[in-house]
Amino acid sequence: MQTFENTIEQSAFARSSFQPLWIVGLGLTVFAACLLGIFSRPFGMLASVWPANAILLGLLVRHPSLASPAGWFSAALAYLLADLLTGSSLGAAAILNAANMIGVGVGYTLFMRLSTEHRHLRRPLAVLYMFSISAIAGGSASIVGSIAVTQYFGEPIARAFVAWLTTELVNYVVILPVFLAMPALADRERFVPVAATTAAAGVNPWPIISLVLSCVAALLIGGPGAIAFPVPSLLWCALTYRLFVVAVLMATVCMLAQVAVASGILHLGVDRLAEATLTSTRLGITLLALGPLTVASIDAARRSLIARLSHAVDYDFLTQCLARAAFMARASASIETEKRKGPVFAMMLDIDRFKVINDTHGHAAGDHVLQAVALTIRLALRSDDLIGRLGGEEFAILLVRQTPAEAARVAERILTAVRALSIDLENGEKLSVTASIGIADLPPAGSGLDGLLSQADKALYAAKADGRDRIRTYAHGIPETDPAAGR
Structure with missing residues (x-):
């Protein structure tokens, strides 16, 4: 069931006189994300990093009023223009981005069937639901996308399907939580006295310092296990910081890891960077991300429960004044x-x-x-x-x-x-x-x-x-x- 605060926020967003500007902004955001993915292509056709689908899905889930015909058209146009302006043919751009839109549409439909608390990763099983929806959405896009890759680029359909699916999956899993866990505007005023009581007296910098050092160690040492070096630090972050902060740190580390592997900065102990290496790396990053995200999600659920219990004890139920x-x-x-x-x-x-x-x-x-x-x-x-x-x-x-x-x-x-x-x-x-x-x-x-x-x-x-x-x-x-x- 949707919370009162989120209902108010979405209603205010939907009634905004600047709604056309939000639609244009949605298209520009997708366009910029597509260009980032296109310019990350180290070889072949598929990008090593493709954040556009995850960003679009995250924006639509957080602001359902954008999921209007105008919003979908703005996003589709952005996808198409990004490919056309970077040299793709109209036919290839149309079918490839139709696959992207199908995946986002499937993901949006499934996410909107979840409760608000699950969509915002505030329940113990929320990360598992997010991962399952990401896999279904990525698989839906991969079916269409692999057919297009085979037709226009001559890649074997099985290899194209695996490459597309793993790219979709890793980007959904590491980028979506940033949008899903982003605090709502009304949350800043929820349980303010409780937050002051339960929050740490100050920000502990050591988990982030540890995370930076582990990333440096991964670059210096290299090898197949290097992508797992940041995991203990990320778990420390998950037990120290709020869910949104953990999601941002996780997305930053995982995206940089993908770029480092694709560009050869992070040496994995192989003579050359093969597609199989990228596929394995994407899957490894995806699965490693689930642990810290799950810990942070459970901790968020615990904090929310404590806040609700404290509020029930400290405040009069009828008048919402202090008891x-x-x-x-x-x-x-x-x-x-x-x-x-x-x-x-x-x-x-x-x-x-x-x-x-x-x-x-x-x-x-x-x-x-x-x-x-x-x-x-x-x-x-x-x-x-x-x-x-x-x-x-x-x-x-x-x-x-x-x-x-x-x-x-x-x-x-x-x-x-x-x-x-x-x-x-x-x-x-x-x-x-x-x-x-x-x-x-x-x-x-x-x-x-x-x-x-x-x-x-x-x-x-x-x-x-x-x-x-x-x-x-x-x-x-x-x-x-x-x-x-x-x-």
Whole structure:
């Protein structure tokens, strides 16, 4: 099932007024990738590196709105122009690139049958699914492509099929994960507090240093086993970095290995570079890539599960505000950090006559009110302010690095926004609500969170006693009426 964030991202992409530009950009990207593959041909007809199909498939899977008739036409035209401009005949270019399009089409159809989590390599078996789809897509293209190679270039059909299939397979396996694992735009805001807790305190450079050294060792030592030298370092990277970073490192190493073998920079211990050597190298690189990718995929699934569990523990399910224990812990830590720099403000907010709402309209209506009010409060706060649901209809807010006047304006802004709410009920009625707020400040030499919240709570009760839908502040141990309140 597709996640809400990915649905929003794809919908926004599809509605973009720049959609024609994205279609043109798709064609230009495929064209550039084709030229890269064409210029990598060390001998014969087939390229040693052909990234175009994997790049096109990755873009279409990540942005299905590009898989429109215009998008497919743009890609097909790019394939054709790249071959024609580099000297291919029209007939050969047409049938060879028809094979490319068939392979991408088969791969796209199969990928779109997977769940979003599997498409993004966030499940333990996701890499196996990706490999299977890549093999089917590559095989589909190879059937047509090998016939074309036999007809136009006189190559034996079996050799042409194997060369085409291994080229397709290695490029899909090493390039596709970069696109599939690329973080969605909405992911930057998902579970931000959890990410801060679970992420490493700093970036560990040693796995990358180890990877560079292993690649240098492969070039210096050479031999048939040289392509496996980076594997331990890649496994270290897979256990250290995020999936997308691992996918980028894997693609970089594997593509460079293919180029190094094809150009003779990486000596494999043979007198001359035969097609069989390239075929074996491609298969070896493909299979070696699966191990680190699988480790990184499983680690991504583990991180995602931990993030979801932590979010479920730390956040109130109904309102998505911090749960009581999480708010108290984070607010206490924030006070210890900020109280030496200036005053810290706490607000206690209570929805007025909430029991009457539940008794009159039912608990489902009360839940709608809680959700609407919580969202309204969150939208009125800054990213470093804290809000927690302490229980029932009572919310606590902690403000830092603000002046008393600014804190008062925040409280007034919240009350004004709550008054403006019009909440739709299931029976078609619209419900308006109000709230009361108590404010207390913690001076630099003040005590901890419990005392601050106790003062804010007393101010809240004063606001309710004075008629509700207003703000009261606490000062010098006595609830004090806010001059601007009561309107």
